């Protein structure tokens with residue numbers, strides 16, 4: 294059985310190892326330490342029954358836009374032998390949960406190669422990320438990246454489908470109507486109270 298748990302400093306070397314096996318985007322150990330020392334809540338590993346690290350998610354909170362708290366997935370990978378078992382989904386949802394619980398994140402973001410169909414399916418279909426932009430030549434070999442975002446709250450209108458937009462508009466109209474009715478009822482009550490007081494005074 295494979296389990297998901299928060300990463301510790303001892304896991305970093307194995308996370309780096311997994312990254313080297315799985316992705317061309319690699320980082321020095323200092324960068325892993327920077328993540329775990331700054332946002333230890335956001336790093337998760339998948340560990341098999343023998344204690345071997347078979348997957349990880351390396352994530353952080355973005356520091357350059359403090360106005361809107363948001364997370365960023367720096368790297369995610371699962372060893373080939375352990376893919377398609379739901380591990381990446383669990384790693385990502387664990388990190389997402391801590392982004393909202395601990396840091397009150399509005400959304401989280403990531404980059405993915407346009408050709409990475411497995412990861413794109415995971416992000417867009419399973420985890421419901423939206424494409425925010427396409428970054429031309431983002432990767433060192435010149436490939437474009439999808440800049441993707443998942444909103445935990447207040448998903449902007451530009452990401453909503455026609456139906457979702459119509460649903461949102463209907464909900465807002467219903468809320469406005471309910472508020473108007475409540476206001477009218479309150480005014481009527483106040484007028485009634487005023488009339489009773491006036492009658493009592495005469």
Ligand SMILES: CC(C)(COP(=O)(O)OP(=O)(O)OC[C@H]1O[C@@H](n2cnc3c(N)ncnc32)[C@H](O)[C@@H]1OP(=O)(O)O)[C@@H](O)C(=O)NCCC(=O)NCCS
Nearest residue numbers: 369370371376377378379380381382405411412414415419
């Ligand atoms: C992308 C990756 C992390 C997915 O890991 P995983 O543990 O196999 O993913 P999961 O089992 O949680 O699968 C999540 C979804 O993606 C789908 N999926 C996984 N691999 C897929 C593939 N090769 N092709 C199409 N869909 C795929 C699953 O079927 C599942 O879909 P569902 O929720 O609709 O059933 C893994 O393939 C990997 O490590 N790749 C190399 C590193 C990488 O590309 N990292 C991402 C960099 S941005």
